[in-house]
Amino acid sequence: MSKVYIIRCPDYGQVSGKMDELMTMMGGVSQFVNAGQRVALKPNLLLAADPAKAVTTHPSVVAAIGRLFTAASADVVLAESPGAGYAYDRKALEKTYRMCGMEEAAKGAGIELGYDTSYESVSFPEGKLIKRFEIISPIRKADCYVNVCKLKTHNLMFLSGGVKNLFGLIPGRTKTGYHSTMTTKELFAELLLDLLSLVPPRLTIMDAVVGMEGEGPANGNPRQVGLLLASTDPLSLDVVASEIIGLPEDRNPLLLAAKGRGIHPSSIAEVEIVGMPLNELRIAGYKMPSAYSNSTMLRVIAAVLPLLRPLLTVDPRILKNKCTGCGACKNACPRDAITLRKVASIDRQKCIRCYCCHEMCRFDAIELHKGKIYRMLNK
Numbered sequence: 398m399s400k401v402y403i404i405r406c407p408d409y410g411q412v413s414g415k416m417d418e419l420m421t422m423m424g425g426v427s428q429f430v431n432a433g434q435r436v437a438l439k440p441n442l443l444l445a446a447d448p449a450k451a452v453t454t455h456p457s458v459v460a461a462i463g464r465l466f467t468a469a470s471a472d473v474v475l476a477e478s479p480g481a482g483y484a485y486d487r488k489a490l491e492k493t494y495r496m497c498g499m500e501e502a503a504k505g506a507g508i509e510l511g512y513d514t515s516y517e518s519v520s521f522p523e524g525k526l527i528k529r530f531e532i533i534s535p536i537r538k539a540d541c542y543v544n545v546c547k548l549k550t551h552n553l554m555f556l557s558g559g560v561k562n563l564f565g566l567i568p569g570r571t572k573t574g575y576h577s578t579m580t581t582k583e584l585f586a587e588l589l590l591d592l593l594s595l596v597p598p599r600l601t602i603m604d605a606v607v608g609m610e611g612e613g614p615a616n617g618n619p620r621q622v623g624l625l626l627a628s629t630d631p632l633s634l635d636v637v638a639s640e641i642i643g644l645p646e647d648r649n650p651l652l653l654a655a656k657g658r659g660i661h662p663s664s665i666a667e668v669e670i671v672g673m674p675l676n677e678l679r680i681a682g683y684k685m686p687s688a689y690s691n692s693t694m695l696r697v698i699a700a701v702l703p704l705l706r707p708l709l710t711v712d713p714r715i716l717k718n719k720c721t722g723c724g725a726c727k728n729a730c731p732r733d734a735i736t737l738r739k740v741a742s743i744d745r746q747k748c749i750r751c752y753c754c755h756e757m758c759r760f761d762a763i764e765l766h767k768g769k770i771y772r773m774l775n776k
């Protein structure tokens with residue numbers, strides 16, 4: 398049975414000591430790496446955002462795990478390709494590292510800020526859906542990589558945790574191409590499972606000291622959770638994260654896809670939790686994103702009549718009075734559904750409701766609109 402290790406960590410000032418304890422519980426980081434080897438840390442740096450907004454992995458978490466690996470005589474490098482609207486280039490990485498507090502964190506912990514923006518095309522005939530992935534080179538070149546994710550809600554996948562964070566292994570706007578073809582959460586979940594099976598991390602740490610609730614992964618609100626989690630298996634970690642935020646297993650697209658493939662674990666009964674009892678982990682009233690629905694009726698109609706799906710979900714709408722015309726949403730849109738004159742506008746016929754535009758807008762100029770049928774069925 399796979400294990401997930403959990404420790405309470407009430408605030409970011411205590412992360413360093415708590416990370417030590419957590420890794421000691423697991424048996425120490427030296428089991429993952431030999432002296433002189435290269436370790437890539439892959440945080441969630443979706444956007445160049447202030448860490449206080451809880452969009453990104455907190456720098457103290459990255460510093461704490463990095464410090465333990467450098468103490469084990471490993472060379473530690475930061476590796477990340479930020480969200481779909483960003484090019485995978487030095488300029489974007491510099492801005493993201495600076496805004497997300499990674500420069501300071503890296504300096505204090507002996508971590509190298511990675512600027513290698515090359516990538517490799519990797520054949521993957523075993524993939525169920527994706528037979529070839531482009532993967533950022535720093536991950537391929539490292540002897541091992543550590544996935545340092547953030548606990549967040551997510552409008553498409555409902556949970557952004559260990560497995561979803563692997564999408565940042567795909568360079569820059571190549572991500573947009575995948576969003577374009579993986580048009581539903583079910584397909585996107587299959588993509589993530591293929592990616593996990595091609596490039597599994599050696600270790601996954603989850604920053605759940607402060608999570609994000611509501612309109613995640615970029616526009617939600619910080620929510621105090623007070624936990625650090627670790628596992629060698631990001632899927633196990635997501636099973637537990639789903640429990641923490643109260644996302645039922647049969648509403649989590651990733652766990653449903655795993656179950657469909659016969660991958661374990663896809664249920665909390667298949668995970669051993671070390672460090673805390675399960676009943677102390679659940680956070681009451683964790684707010685789900687707008688696109689999450691509890692309505693069985695809505696799901697049945699969407700399954701039986703897929704053509705009606707656009708009416709049964711929430712729509713991104715531009716708030717013209719707030720739109721600055723910056724174009725970030727247009728860059729992130731996988732379907733070319735956004736045009737830009739002075740302000741942005743969305744072609745609803747082309748839109749696949751992936752919500753990448755909503756993630757990338759820094760001006761709160763995109764609202765997620767619940768249509769009449771959606772509201773009726775969610776009463």
Ligand code: SF4
Pocket residue numbers: 715719720721722723724725726727740741757758759760761762763
């Ligand atoms: S909607 Fe947001 S991201 Fe798009 S152009 Fe307007 S301000 Fe920029």
Ligand code: SF4
Pocket residue numbers: 713729730731732733734735743747748749750751752753754755
């Ligand atoms: S308009 Fe927004 S939600 Fe629609 S396809 Fe483009 S990025 Fe996705």
